[in-house]
Amino acid sequence: MLGSTADSLFWMFRYIERVENTLCMIESGFQLYLLSSSNLNNEWDAILRTNSIRHHFLKKNNSLDSLNIINFMLKDPKNFNNILILFEKARENARRSRVSITSEVWEAINTCWLYLNEELNKKINESKIQTIIKNTREKIALIFGFLERSMLKNEILNFCYLGTFIERFDNTVRILNTRYYLLLDEKKIRFEGYDNFQLEMILRSISSYRSFMWKNQNEIKANKVSYFLISDKDMPKSLMFCVNETIKNLRSIHKKNFPKNKSYQNALSIQKKIKQKSRNFNNYSFLNSLFKLNMTLAANIEEEFNFQ
Amino acid sequence: MTYFTKTYDEAFINENSVRTNYKKFISWYKNQDNDELTKINSDAMKFFENTGVSFKVYSNDKKENLIPFDIIPRIINSKEWDKLVKGITQRVLAINFFLTDIYGQQEIIKHGVIPVDLIQNNTAFLKQMIGFTPPNKTYNHISGIDLIKTNSDNFYVLEDNVRVPSGASYMIENRDTMIKLFPELISKYKVSENRNYAKYLSEILKKSSPKTSKINPNIVLLTPGIYNSAFFEHAFLADKLGVELVEGKDLRVINKYLNMKTINGWKRVDVIYRRIDDIFLDPLSFKEDSFLGVPGLMEVYRNKNVTIANAPGTGISDDKSIYSYIPDIIKFYLGQKPILKNVKTFKCRIKDELKYVLDNLNKLVVKEVHGSGGHGMLVGPLASKTEISKFKNKIKKNPYSYIAQPTLSLSTCPIYTKKGLTPRHVDLRCFALLAQEKVTVIGGGLTRVALKKGSLVVNSSQGGGTKDTWILSS
Numbered sequence: 001m002l003g004s005t006a007d008s009l010f011w012m013f014r015y016i017e018r019v020e021n022t023l024c025m026i027e028s029g030f031q032l033y034l035l036s037s038s039n040l041n042n043e044w045d046a047i048l049r050t051n052s053i054r055h056h057f058l059k060k061n062n063s064l065d066s067l068n069i070i071n072f073m074l075k076d077p078k079n080f081n082n083i084l085i086l087f088e089k090a091r092e093n094a095r096r097s098r099v100s101i102t103s104e105v106w107e108a109i110n111t112c113w114l115y116l117n118e119e120l121n122k123k124i125n126e127s128k129i130q131t132i133i134k135n136t137r138e139k140i141a142l143i144f145g146f147l148e149r150s151m152l153k154n155e156i157l158n159f160c161y162l163g164t165f166i167e168r169f170d171n172t173v174r175i176l177n178t179r180y181y182l183l184l185d186e187k188k189i190r191f192e193g194y195d196n197f198q199l200e201m202i203l204r205s206i207s208s209y210r211s212f213m214w215k216n217q218n219e220i221k222a223n224k225v226s227y228f229l230i231s232d233k234d235m236p237k238s239l240m241f242c243v244n245e246t247i248k249n250l251r252s253i254h255k256k257n258f259p260k261n262k263s264y265q266n267a268l269s270i271q272k273k274i275k276q277k278s279r280n281f282n283n284y285s286f287l288n289s290l291f292k293l294n295m296t297l298a299a300n301i302e303e304e305f306n307f308q
Numbered sequence: 309m310t311y312f313t314k315t316y317d318e319a320f321i322n323e324n325s326v327r328t329n330y331k332k333f334i335s336w337y338k339n340q341d342n343d344e345l346t347k348i349n350s351d352a353m354k355f356f357e358n359t360g361v362s363f364k365v366y367s368n369d370k371k372e373n374l375i376p377f378d379i380i381p382r383i384i385n386s387k388e389w390d391k392l393v394k395g396i397t398q399r400v401l402a403i404n405f406f407l408t409d410i411y412g413q414q415e416i417i418k419h420g421v422i423p424v425d426l427i428q429n430n431t432a433f434l435k436q437m438i439g440f441t442p443p444n445k446t447y448n449h450i451s452g453i454d455l456i457k458t459n460s461d462n463f464y465v466l467e468d469n470v471r472v473p474s475g476a477s478y479m480i481e482n483r484d485t486m487i488k489l490f491p492e493l494i495s496k497y498k499v500s501e502n503r504n505y506a507k508y509l510s511e512i513l514k515k516s517s518p519k520t521s522k523i524n525p526n527i528v529l530l531t532p533g534i535y536n537s538a539f540f541e542h543a544f545l546a547d548k549l550g551v552e553l554v555e556g557k558d559l560r561v562i563n564k565y566l567n568m569k570t571i572n573g574w575k576r577v578d579v580i581y582r583r584i585d586d587i588f589l590d591p592l593s594f595k596e597d598s599f600l601g602v603p604g605l606m607e608v609y610r611n612k613n614v615t616i617a618n619a620p621g622t623g624i625s626d627d628k629s630i631y632s633y634i635p636d637i638i639k640f641y642l643g644q645k646p647i648l649k650n651v652k653t654f655k656c657r658i659k660d661e662l663k664y665v666l667d668n669l670n671k672l673v674v675k676e677v678h679g680s681g682g683h684g685m686l687v688g689p690l691a692s693k694t695e696i697s698k699f700k701n702k703i704k705k706n707p708y709s710y711i712a713q714p715t716l717s718l719s720t721c722p723i724y725t726k727k728g729l730t731p732r733h734v735d736l737r738c739f740a741l742l743a744q745e746k747v748t749v750i751g752g753g754l755t756r757v758a759l760k761k762g763s764l765v766v767n768s769s770q771g772g773g774t775k776d777t778w779i780l781s782s
Contacts, residue, residue: 003569004558095360095534098543099553103359110360155571253571305571308557 003306005097006159010307012093013163016109019086020140021171021206022051023133026073028204030129033066043201044069050171050178050205053079070129075120083136084120087113100156104146112139158249159305165249166298169242172229173291175205180284183226196220202229206237231274239290243270246297253305263300266293313731315717316459318382320731329383329780336493337380337729345379346726348489352377355488361481361540376773377482378723379489382734382755389500389751389779392455392463392738395648397747398638399468400451400740403625405641407447410624411437421640422633426657429708430630432623432678434586436593440610442619443518444744449617450509450581451740452476455648457719464716465648466735468634470622472583475737476505477541479754480548482776498781500751505739506548508750509581512743513549516615517578525578527551528568530559532584532600542583551581556588561604566614579615586620628677628711629655652714656707665712666703669696672712674703687764689715718764721775723757733758735766736777752777 025047032040044064048054056079057072074083091113094106119132151157176183182198199220203209208228215232216224232238247267254261270293277286301307311323319330326334356374384392409415410427417424427433452473454466480503487494510527517525531542533555546553558568559577567574582589588598593606608614624630632653635646654661654672665672669688676684686699703710720731738753755775756766766772 001571002552002554002558003571004555005552006571092534095539095543099546099551106360107358111358114357306569306573308569 001100001155001159004308005100006155006305007302007307008093008097009100009156009159010163010166010301012090012097012109013160014167015086015090015093016140016143017164017167018081018171019083019090020137021168022073022081022083022086023137024207025050025205026070027130027133027207028201029066030070030133031204032201039197039201040064040066042198046178046201047205050174051081053081056080067126071124074124074132084116087116102146102150104150105143108139108143108146112136112143115139155253158253161249162246162301165242165245166294166301168237169239169246169294170291172206172237172239172242173287173294175202176226176229177284177287177291180287183222199225208235208237211235230277240271240274243267243274247271250301261300261304263297263304266297266300270294270297311722311729311731313720315733316457316719317731318457318719318721318734319729320722329385332496333381333383333493336496342726342728345724349379349724352379352485352489355485356481359481361478375478375768376759377485378757378759378773378775379486380722380724380729381486381776381778382721382736383778383780384752385780388463391647393749395463395465395646396451396453396738396740396749398642398644398647399453399465399634400448400742400747401745402634402638402641403451403468403470404445404447404742404745406625406637407619407622408441408445409641411440411621416637416640419640421636422630426629426633427624430624430627432586432621432627434621434624436606436610437619437621442609443612443615444516446516446617446742446744447619447622448625449512449516449619449742451742453738453740455736455738456651456716457734457736458717459719462649463736464651465634466651467628468626468631469737470618470626472585472618473737473739474538474541474583475754476509476739476750477544478774479739479750479752479777480505481544482754482774483752486776497778500779500781502750502752502777505750506545508741508748509545510549512741512748513579513581513615513617515743516617518612518615526568526576527579527581528554528559528577530554530556530580530582530584532588536583538583545581549581556584556598556600556602559602559605561602561608564608564611564613566602566605566608577614579617581617586623589616589620623678628653628675629657629708632711651716654712656703656710656712662703662707665710666700669700669712671715673715674699674710674712677709677711687715715764721755721757723759723773723775730761732761733764733766734775752779 029044029047032043041064044066045054048057048069057069060078061068072079072082076082091109094101094109098106116136124132147157147160179202182202199222200209202225203212212225212228215228228235229238231240233240233244235241247264250264250267254264270290273290311320318327319334320326353374356377361374406416416422417427448470450473452469452475454469455463456466457463483503513527514525527549529542529546529549529551531539531553533539536542543553552568554568560567560569560574562574566577568577584600587594588600590601590603590605591598592603609616632650632655635650638644638646654665656662656665665674669686672688674686674688686695688696718733718735721734722729723732734755734757736753736755739750741748755777756768757773757775758764758766759771759773
């Protein structure tokens with residue numbers, strides 16, 4: 001496989017995953033807006049910071065107006081990470097690697113892109129936001145469905161998954177980073193405005209509230225939430241799950257040579273770090289080091305497989 | 309139904325009388341529900357849109373356009389087709405002999421068949437190819453021969469495209485679409501297959517591999533990238549061929565061989581099916597600032613360590629001034645009478661012919677010798693006086709760059725509209741593949757249709773559409 005093809009596959013799925021993650025965040029914010037929650041501003045603030053776009057947004061806007069933020073995140077050209085731009089990049093990479101993906105996967109991506117272009121280029125009113133998010137997420141699920149069902153189980157698929165899990169790890173660690181103070185041990189810290197509602201919002205922003213509650217007998221606690229997001233190997237958005245998937249895919253590409261490779265070693269060290277801290281993880285520097293390690297891991301992959 | 313055409317129509321003799329080729333089809337058509345057909349017609353475009361079949365018209369925006377597709381097939385009978393196959397085979401072989409000669413001994417010039425200045429002054433003649441024979445002595449592996457019909461008897465050749473002819477993917481997609489839209493209709497006819505194009509293309513590319521390579525040569529398709537107007541086709545064909553789609557940046561010359569950068573390091577490349585023009589192939593040999601090609605590629609090629617298909621320099625055989633000599637070229641190398649006719653062509657480089665052209669611009673179609681895509685041409689009968697006088701000056705300044713042809717009465721075929729069938733002008737691009745002196749002409753081709761009433765310009769970059777082309781088995 002060409003290095004540049006691996007590059008396109010990897011980035012195609014980083015962007016698709018980023019779109020999915022961003023949509024989840026918009027949805028959680030929008031729910032609060034509909035409930036006219038008093039936490040609304042805090043929530044938007046956290047969402048904008050997670051996406052590193054708070055500064056850009058406030059350049060143009062004086063207040064955290066919900067619909068303005070949603071518009072900004074969906075389609076404002078001033079936001080370089082808006083859904084339209086992200087998906088455009090995903091599709092561009094899909095075109096570049098068109099030969100490596102099945103026509104089912106390609107058509108799923110292309111139809112999603114056509115849909116977003118049609119819907120987001122119109123004026124977006126409040127009543128449509130949920131429909132757009134729901135339809136887009138369904139279309140993304142279709143992409144992953146076809147990826148799973150129509151592609152050969154070979155290194156092409158491995159690179160798609162590497163992009164997906166590196167990006168997902170990045171997203172989860174960013175969410176944790178922005179709100180790490182909520183997850184600190186309750187005995188150690190007390191501050192104003194702290195309540196379970198904010199913990200709930202963390203879970204909602206990655207669409208995992210229900211699965212958390214199901215696993216934890218409807219009891220929401222900071223240490224349990226952080227365990228769920230960091231160490232739970234069954235939770236598809238947890239850091240542990242993501243790094244395990246990364247390791248699995250790297251093994252599969254490297255075949256027998258994997259112990260020597262930097263990327264593989266680095267992925268193992270992330271896994272180890274999470275294991276060691278499994279019951280006592282809640283500090284900023286720990287999360288920040290994971291964030292950086294994941295970035296290095298992505299760079300290792302790009303270098304080792306001759307991306308361009 | 310009112311169906312009126314001034315020129316030769318391939319389906320109707322007049323409103324009430326249908327030609328034999330179309331009889332079965334028209335009787336089927338008359339039994340269809342018009343609303344249903346209108347729906348199918350718009351489904352067809354939706355189908356193309358979803359599969360991403362697109363054609364980028366050069367402009368500043370990133371918009372991708374769809375080539376309009378018409379659901380009414382163009383039908384050609386086997387007798388007409390057999391003649392076309394023989395004629396195309398003859399031309400393709402003659403062109404290959406011509407290229408071998410013109411970059412070699414130049415016997416054709418020595419015999420006075422072709423004037424030397426036509427070659428010397430021609431930018432398509434590459435000095436880098438002189439005295440070099442490509443692997444397997446093949447230059448024009450892939451040809452796209454453009455034909456038009458003006459009456460019931462004859463197809464005329466309008467152009468021989470042997471540089472980087474495109475359109476094969478649309479030919480295949482059109483057939484796929486027709487089968488999806490009208491499965492019951494296609495099964496009634498014995499229509500010859502054209503979706504085997506990739507299979508034949510793969511065969512000739514394998515056969516063209518240089519001797520030094522392995523049994524299974526590593527073939528790549530070289531594209532300028534995703535912003536190229538024909539990128540869809542490049543990806544489509546690479547997919548069907550089962551080969552890597554590469555850009556210049558994926559390739560590098562290492563130790564006298566061409567290599568591609570894979571996830572496991574460098575891998576030798578044996579055959580390049582290139583979809584970039586000659587001048588971009590190698591910045592060391594041609595355009596210095598080209599990023600699309602590979603530095604040093606020509607040296608690898610000249611050492612016969614890689615095959616480039618089509619060979620660099622093939623353009624010398626398909627420019628519009630050489631075109632008028634093709635009948636002579638056929639006679640010279642094959643000793644045969646040309647099977648397919650050329651369109652009468654006035655060469656502005658010849659004094660008398662230039663005078664005739666300048667005096668009759670309002671009746672003629674003038675084309676640039678190296679032009680393509682319907683650009684840089686003057687359609688005399690449709691042009692204004694100012695346009696004509698402007699063009700006159702252009703020709704006078706550089707007569708070598710222009711040829712002129714009489715305005716041809718291109719045949720028409722019916723296209724579908726909500727109000728019923730209506731005639732539009734068409735041409736036909738046939739694809740021929742060459743390896744080891746054996747030519748394969750793919751059954752049918754790409755019919756291009758001028759969708760504007762009365763228009764003769766069929767190019768997709770100027771509002772032309774396409775149709776499926778059916779060759780009926782005998």
